[in-house]
Amino acid sequence: MTDTAPGPADRTTARRYGTRPTMKDVAARAGVGLKTVSRVVNGEPGVTPDTERRVQEAITALGFRRNDSARILRKGRTASIGLVLEDLADPFYGPLSRAVEEVARAHGALLINGSSAEDPDREQELVLALCARRVDGLVVIPAGGDHRYLAPEIAAGVATVFVDRPAGRIDADAVVSDSFGGARDAVAHLIAHGHRRIGFLGDQPGIHTAAERLRGYRAAMAGAGLPVDDAWVSLGPTDPARVRAAATAALEAAEPVTALFAGNNRVTVTVVRVLAERPAPAPPVALVGFDDFELADLLSPAVTVVAQDAAQLGRTAADLLFRRLDGAGGEPHRVVLPTRLIPRGSGELPPSAP
Amino acid sequence: MTDTAPGPADRTTARRYGTRPTMKDVAARAGVGLKTVSRVVNGEPGVTPDTERRVQEAITALGFRRNDSARILRKGRTASIGLVLEDLADPFYGPLSRAVEEVARAHGALLINGSSAEDPDREQELVLALCARRVDGLVVIPAGGDHRYLAPEIAAGVATVFVDRPAGRIDADAVVSDSFGGARDAVAHLIAHGHRRIGFLGDQPGIHTAAERLRGYRAAMAGAGLPVDDAWVSLGPTDPARVRAAATAALEAAEPVTALFAGNNRVTVTVVRVLAERPAPAPPVALVGFDDFELADLLSPAVTVVAQDAAQLGRTAADLLFRRLDGAGGEPHRVVLPTRLIPRGSGELPPSAP
DNA sequence: TAGCCTCTGGACAACGTTGTCAGCGGCAGG
DNA sequence: CCTGCCGCTGACAACGTTGTCCAGAGGCTA
Structure with a gap:
């Protein structure tokens, strides 16, 4: 099958399409030994300028490129x-x-x-x-x-x-x-501005950062002696639909939140959307997001964040x-x-x- | 040197740190041939369940993982x-x-x-x-x-x-x-809203998309019979400093632009900043950007864009x-x-x- | 019971490179 | 003129895997 593939007419260099020249080919063409080609390719010393030139010519003529798979196999490092x-x-x-x-x-x-x-x-x-x-x-x-x-x-x-x-x-x-510390600071910041009913919307609880941020949230609330209503907290996938539902639930709870802490940039963006879409008479809701994001400063209001440097x-x-x-x-x-x-x-x- | 490295005490499995077991090791341990291990690893048929089990045990015991470098070398596909x-x-x-x-x-x-x-x-x-x-x-x-x-x-x-x-x-x-068409549409849109002095801020002229968008811009302007002032057009690196300077130049030209067309998302974001920072009495300037970007719809005004689907x-x-x-x-x-x-x-x- | 076929398993070469080692000149010193 | 050394070069094995091919065991048929 492979032998029947059409090849170039030149018998001496006939190669199947997709087959690349090897150091052996280069060596044959340059009339030198295999190892000499290797030396040239790797810039090792001990090659006469004249020999090196002949090898280089053969390399460019054949379009040789060292096969790093073989090199890796031999050397052990990739x-x-x-x-x-x-x-x-x-x-x-x-x-x-x-x-x-x-x-x-x-x-x-x-x-x-x-x-x-x-x-x-x-x-x-x-x-x-x-x-x-x-x-x-x-x-x-x-x-x-x-x-x-x-x-x-x-x-x-x-x-x-x-x-x-x-x-x-x-x-x-x-x-x-420092997810825990960052989250605690964020929530403490909201508390310092007078909020007592603060919600937390986070990523899936199995994710370490999500759990830590939840812990930070709870620590800040507990530290200020504030109760946490189950309706204010929601962890789960960050797809917009779920976050929307969770945000809406917190905003429309029996004791509605006056501020939200969003657990990562995906959540924050969706919450920004939800807040922007609320009908006119709705009271403004404070927001702090974990993770900074582009243009956060140009939204109105500009979004306060806990920044981490990715x-x-x-x-x-x-x-x-x-x-x-x-x-x-x-x-x-x-x-x-x-x-x-x-x-x-x-x-x-x-x-x-x- | 390598032989003097401290190894585990167990002589029978002593290996230098960083040296991984091979199919040969697995074969020896399972008491089968090399090729049989290969067959098991690749799920090839022709191996008795009993033999397969023995091989599998040896694999897990040794922590064997096939070396794909060797496989690639042999098979030719990576x-x-x-x-x-x-x-x-x-x-x-x-x-x-x-x-x-x-x-x-x-x-x-x-x-x-x-x-x-x-x-x-x-x-x-x-x-x-x-x-x-x-x-x-x-x-x-x-x-x-x-x-x-x-x-x-x-x-x-x-x-x-x-x-x-x-x-x-x-x-x-x-x-x-379709950079050309997208740019032409964007500028035509601005023209349709009454603009006659429209600037273009793009990426480096050597970049094909930048050149095409410039061409689209010029085509739209020419199509509407509008002149293009050199001070309105600037192509170059998209770092904020340069874009800021270029935007300011267009906005403060002798014939100041009333609208800007930004050539890609990096430029658009910087232009949004420049426009947002203009002191109060400054007249609003229209903007269309090439490339959509997250939150574009939540800025005020929301940013009109020519979207391409990356x-x-x-x-x-x-x-x-x-x-x-x-x-x-x-x-x-x-x-x-x-x-x-x-x-x-x-x-x-x-x-x-x- | 001989002969044949099937099924399983293993020996061996090859993929393209690099490290080791030995050979072959030429040149300097004795 | 011979010895020893040095600089250059090439033959060869090895890296770990897969494809080819063959051997042996066992079951079946004639």
Whole structure:
């Protein structure tokens, strides 16, 4: 079958379509040995300028490009790292991914990435596929809560750093934001502006950051001696329909909230929409969102947020990863990056009814 | 050196840290042949349930994971595609990248991506690195204007599809939006609302889409018999400082513009800021932006845009790529996706002075 | 019981590269 | 003139997997 494929007329260089020249071909054409070609390609010393020139000519004439799969197989290092995140299309992960890429690039590595879509099975599938590719290291934003499946890989030498959320049921490096503290600050900010009935709309409770932010919310409320009505709190998927329903429920509860704390940027955006769409006589509702987002300052009112630096998160994780790859040992690190409250107006609205 | 590394005490399974078990190890432990392990790992038929069980046990006991580098070397296909774009952190490219990833996933392929940062050299470096990895196909958002360096790769069988902008100086598949038509519609819309002095702020003129949008702008102006003042038009990098300066220049020209057409989402966002910051007595200025963006509808005024579907762009390109990989031949395709004008208010403001 | 067929399992080469090692000149010193 | 060394080059094995091919066991038929 392959032999019957039409090839170029030139018998001496006849190759099937899709078959690339190898160092052997280059060596034959240049009239040198295989290893000499390897030396030239890798810039190793010990090659006469004349020989080198002949090899270079053969390389360009044949359009040779070194096959890195073979190189990787031989050398054992792939010069690539894997990044598993939730959704590349989420504006929170774009900058994070880019930051990881830049660090990788500085270390001469390529980035292979995949979206888990917040599905633990898909996360595992992706991670193991990356391990099979023998990536040198992994940066993982966990979707699942159990990463014991990674233990053999880590033991085998795949450096792994978790970002945004810690690993589940194994001890591993992690770089996270201070979700608890940020959430507590956000809610305390609302309380300081006179609110007593504050709602919390968050991501799925299984997600570590969501749970931490809920904990921060409860801590702030408890700290101020305020009760929390079940109708004010809702955790779940961040699709607009669910968030809309949850926001509406909190706003129309028997004891309606006068302020909302949104657990991440997806939720915040939907809440902004809900608040903007309320019919005219509705009283203004205060809002603080976790995660900054573009144009938050140009909405009216501008949206007060607890900002975390996604790029910094990615950079820190990647730096840690490469330090591990360079041989840094020691116990797993847990790095916690601070968050920053940015008051812009929406969080400073007074409660509409006492 | 390697032999002096501390290893586990168990001599029978002693391996250097970082060395993984191979099929040979599994075969030895299970007491079967190498090929039998291969059969089990790949789910090939012809293995008794009992043998299969023994092999599976050995696999889990040793923590074996197939080395895909070796597999790739042997099989010739990598089941991975490369995506080279400008900046993963740009909200336009996130969804595009995700869409490409989903299509790749449906075909069992991984996605390796890299950001060119709009630097032609970096683009070439990335593309060639991906070719050396023997990706099966490439999706490229070109930064440079000359892709002749890719010709040997394409000839060697690397399927390549360009997205968002066509390839330069080679004939290749491309999937683009109708920049010219979209821009013409946008400007025509402003003209229909009474504007006669309309500015255009675009990306660098070397970028195909920027040039096309400029052409659309000029076509619409010429079509309405309107003159274009040089002070109204500015193309260049999209960093906020430059865009601010350009916008200010157009707004404070001898003949100030009453409307602005922004050439992409980065520019639009900065223009929105500039307009929002103008001191009170300043007359309102109409605005239409190329590219939709999140929350555009919630600004005041809401921003009228020419929307292009980034995800659709990516999906279409990836579909085309995999069709090529599945053997679809024929001349290079040029797919042009339509744009859609979404009136929201900012484009419908009347000119402030006749 | 001989012969044939099926089914399972294993030996071996090959993929394209790099590391090791040995050979072959030429040149300087004795 | 011989010895030893050095600079350049190439032969060969190995990396871990898969495809090809063959051997042996066992069951069936004649």
